[in-house]
Amino acid sequence: MTDATVVLLTMGGTIANPPERSGYISGGELVDSIPELDEIAEVTVKEVRSKASSSIDFDDWVALRDEIERVLSESSPDGIVVTLGSNTTAETAYFLELTVGTDVPIALTAAQRNYGTQGADGNRNLLDAVRTVATPDARERGVLVVVNDEIHAARDVSKLVSGRPDAWESSDFGPIGLVDKYGHVGFYRTPDRIHTDDPPFVPPSDGAAFPSVVISYAAVDDDGSMVDAAVERGVDGIVLAAFPTGAASKRDGKPDQRAALERAVEAGIPVVVSHRGTEGWPASTYLTDAQFIWGDTLTPSKARILLTLALCRTSDPSRIQTYFRRY
Numbered sequence: 001m002t003d004a005t006v007v008l009l010t011m012g013g014t015i016a017n018p019p020e021r022s023g024y025i026s027g028g029e030l031v032d033s034i035p036e037l038d039e040i041a042e043v044t045v046k047e048v049r050s051k052a053s054s055s056i057d058f059d060d061w062v063a064l065r066d067e068i069e070r071v072l073s074e075s076s077p078d079g080i081v082v083t084l085g086s087n088t089t090a091e092t093a094y095f096l097e098l099t100v101g102t103d104v105p106i107a108l109t110a111a112q113r114n115y116g117t118q119g120a121d122g123n124r125n126l127l128d129a130v131r132t133v134a135t136p137d138a139r140e141r142g143v144l145v146v147v148n149d150e151i152h153a154a155r156d157v158s159k160l161v162s163g164r165p166d167a168w169e170s171s172d173f174g175p176i177g178l179v180d181k182y183g184h185v186g187f188y189r190t191p192d193r194i195h196t197d198d199p200p201f202v203p204p205s206d207g208a209a210f211p212s213v214v215i216s217y218a219a220v221d222d223d224g225s226m227v228d229a230a231v232e233r234g235v236d237g238i239v240l241a242a243f244p245t246g247a248a249s250k251r252d253g254k255p256d257q258r259a260a261l262e263r264a265v266e267a268g269i270p271v272v273v274s275h276r277g278t279e280g281w282p283a284s285t286y287l288t289d290a291q292f293i294w295g296d297t298l299t300p301s302k303a304r305i306l307l308t309l310a311l312c313r314t315s316d317p318s319r320i321q322t323y324f325r326r327y
Contacts, residue, residue, distance in 0.1 A: 013085030015111035026209030031142035053085020079133020090103035093154035107136035151177035211311035222249035224260025246282025
């Protein structure tokens with residue numbers, strides 16, 4: 001047993017979902033199934049949610065963020081680990097990166113194979129996540145995702161595959177560290193865009209609604225009607241999952257997605273240009289296009305998170321653009 005202390009916050013997901021029974025096992029059962037944890041840290045468990053990742057919503061994120069803040073205010077753990085469903089692990093990590101300010105390492109982990117099944121990866125991922133946050137070198141590295149022997153930065157990681165343990169990648173930049181089978185944790189780089197002191201954004205409080213932001217996907221022959229419908233119902237922001245160059249769908253002489261997005265901007269709705277590929281950024285010409293906000297290397301789903309939180313502060317496109325350049 002070591003002197004390290006780690007708080008485990010559980011949210012449900014495949015990592016805690018045995019196929020032979022309905023519902024999720026408790027965090028205590030999960031910890032008890034990994035006796036090696038006793039050699040790494042004293043683990044305290046708090047249940048936050050028990051649900052599938054596809055059911056996670058903003059209220060769940062706020063509840064998780066608030067529980068982390070409560071843990072940090074009541075104790076001084078060496079690290080915090082969150083277990084949850086795999087589909088929204090990357091987005092949840094980025095939300096926490098933008099809304100929690102601490103130098104205490106926070107690691108999210110998940111599983112691709114159900115708890116207790118042949119070849120299940122969840123117990124190993126949880127063991128590695130606890131190892132990671134219990135390592136002094138993990139401090140001041142922001143929110144992490146620890147899966148499949150790799151340590152990823154919250155901003156950069158995405159889930160790209162269904163079912164395989166190697167589902168997560170940081171496509172442009174790669175993992176920031178590794179955990180080997182002997183339990184050694186090694187870090188190799190620190191991303192520039194992390195912040196471990198004051199959180200850059202504070203989510204709405206007292207049950208107030210988040211701004212409404214939708215993602216419009218670029219596809220051949222899109223007539224722009226979905227963008228127009230979003231504007232009609234009063235959306236607060238739009239993220240374009242553009243073609244990899246950053247272009248919206250255009251149709252010569254016909255109504256199209258590009259024209260609909262321009263109308264949205266004219267109506268005062270911020271439009272962020274992301275793209276539907278897995279690497280790189282939209283063409284840098286969008287940095288000088290006053291109509292749209294350049295989404296940098298953020299995926300459309302993460303661009304939506306940042307735009308949503310930015311709109312809690314301002315609807316000024318120039319200010320929002322600075323957030324996309326910084327975070």
